[in-house]
Amino acid sequence: MIFETHAHYDDEAFNDDREELIDSFSKEGIGCVVNIGASLESSRASLALAEKYPFIYAAIGVHPSETAELTEENFTWLKENAINPKVVAIGEIGLDYYWDTPDRDIQKRWFLQQMELAKEVNLPAVIHSRDAAEDTLRMIQSSNLASVGGIIHCFSYSKEMAKAYIDMGFYLGIGGVLTFKNAKKLKEVVEYAPMESLVLETDSPYLAPEPNRGKRNSSLNLTYVAQKIAEIKGLDYETVLKVTEQNARAVYRIIEK
Structure with a gap:
């Protein structure tokens, strides 16, 4: 079965057919989905989806671009709900320097606090890092986040950063970008990295792979990502599905039923 490690099915892009799409996953070979929070609102919605569907799990956390909404008061909601059995990670959290707001000091403050929460509740973290390679790595190292581990979502940096x-012990999230013609650097990373360090993700509804680039993404497109990994690494498709599922279950600590 395919394990989808990063999707946003609470997004309004799925408002017209959310239930129909999710109900189709089992027959299409999608065995597990982790729905990722990016704000307090989307974290609540992710938890609601996880409580509705047995095969959906939730990550709760606030994306760096949304950290201006956080206060000590509303941060308590994350603490209180992180112990819910259907919550398997804190995320997505991190740093995003592509945009000018919020201020980098605000992003860093809440990235650190959310990493501390992950360690406090002993959950892995889902890391968002855009145009912030050195600061992200430095903060992760100094906080000893490796003690709980996690996934570097939509990995987009160099082989050297991948090695670090x-x-x-972190996993690299590999999605639709791998299929793009201009994704030379990511293809080099996938060729270099051991299969035991890779997991499949879509970031749905964003970043649909070829041949559906530019359209709404969904977990159904993970077949294209897995096929590209198999091609790059000289493996058969079923092996890629098997190993990435094992990796996802290991990082999220989800036992196969």
């Missing part, structure tokens, strides 16, 4: 994370 793999050496700490």
Whole structure:
């Protein structure tokens, strides 16, 4: 079965057919989905989806671009709900320097606090890092986040950066970008990285792979990502599905039923 490690099915892009789409996953070979929070609102929605569907799990956390909404008061909601059995990670959290707001100091403050929460509740973290490679790595190292581990979502950095994370025991989230013609750097990373360090993700509804680039993404497109990994690494497709599922279950600590 395919394990989808990062999707946003609470997004309004799925408002017209959310239930129909999710109900189709089992027959299409999608065995597990982790729905990822990016704000307090989407974290609540992710938890609601996880409580509705047995095969959906939730990550709760606030994306760096949304950290201006956080206060000590509303942060308590994350603490209180992180112990819910259907919550399997804190995320997505991290740093995003592509945009000018919120201020980088605000992003860093709440990235650190959410990493501390992950360690406090003993959950892995789902890391978002855009145009912030050095600061993200430095903060993860200094906080000893490797003690709980996690996934570097939509990995987009160099082989050297990949090695630093793999050496700490983190997994690299590989999605539709791998299929793009201009994804030379990511293809080099996938060729370099051991299969035991890779997990499949879509970031649905974003970043649909070829041949559906530009359209709404969904977990049904993970077949294209797995096929591209198999091609790059000279493996058969079923092996890629099997190993990435094992990796996802290991990082999220979800036992196969």
